[in-house]
Amino acid sequence: MKDLLEKIQSLASELTSFAVVILCLGVTVQLIVGEPLFGWNVVGNIAKAIGSMGQSSFIGVAALLVLYSIYKNKNS
Secondary structure, three states, X not given: OHHHHHHHHHHHHHHHHHHHHHHHHHHHHHHHHOOOEOOEOHHHHHHXXXXXXXXXXXXXXXXXXXXXXXXXXXXX
């Protein structure tokens, strides 16, 4: 039973790491291109989640920095 829980925890950790990479990619591409990626408005969704009425490019840069720090801490 303990082995099964460890495998589930490991899988959840790997999926979370993958999701952070995808989010970083989405934010970066949207900031470079200036349009949502395949209809996925990452920066807009982050701005809605934060509840901010500020510039979406500022929110995108801030989100990119936060996601990068999370990614860096997980891989070190």
